[in-house]
Amino acid sequence: MFTLDPQLAADTLTLGDFPLCRLLLMNDAQYPWFILVPRREEVSEVFQLDPADQHLLWQESVALAEKLKDLFAADKLNLATLGNVVAQLHMHVIVRRRGDAAWPAPVWGRHPAVAYREDQIAVIRDKLRMVLGDEFSFAEQQA
Template sequence: MLPGLKAGFALDARLEADSDQLMWLGLCELRVMNDRRWPWLILVPQRPDVEEIHDLTPLDQAMLTFETNMVAQALKRVTGCTKINTGALGNIVRQLHVHVVARNEGDPGWPGPVWGHGLREPYPRGKLHEFAERIKAAL
């Protein structure tokens, strides 16, 4: 079993296909969305069969809030963005996961949401690794 992986937990195949593992936090696996249009991180609580934040225990809810804030602050420091978008929609991928996206006026789709805007543009492999290392250092 990988470090931090909770018994019975399995990552949704769509999250695995669209993002790369960055690191383990206390509750969540932190992943990088492989879309170079926006610096975009995803927190996935390592709890089986959880779809909504209110499905978590109160302690896990507090931990998710703490980890989301920590990741958002690191992303803002690394990117210098003007706005952080945070969301847990789950309309397509039901497994609970929280998106943390760095936004700037004039970026693709501004001021609208990133979901459903155009086609994903994967990072060149070295650039994804470089971004991931900068986030790790900021955390």
């Protein structure tokens, strides 16, 4: 049974599910910052996934990044699995733009988070609905 790490749950908004991963939005309006979490128990490293899930994680990450690049006019997309604070395997997919609050430095710990307003979340959901196919199942609205 899949359980989301409490720290990820506290810091993010749930958007929905791909076949393998739960899609989260980091609750920081300074950056379009998404997180993919494979819905597998007790996995902290990519190599702990079976080969089919490793492939699916990469497919979902790349497909999401490609869609986000156009949706949010990214100058650069950052994809990373760090897990120094949260051990549960998760892939960060962060839209970066020249002139964003941390550019060109990493976003981690640069500035205090600025929570999304509900209207901003609605806009992101609407944008994602336009580009994510049938393989994505949206979660119920979450504030």
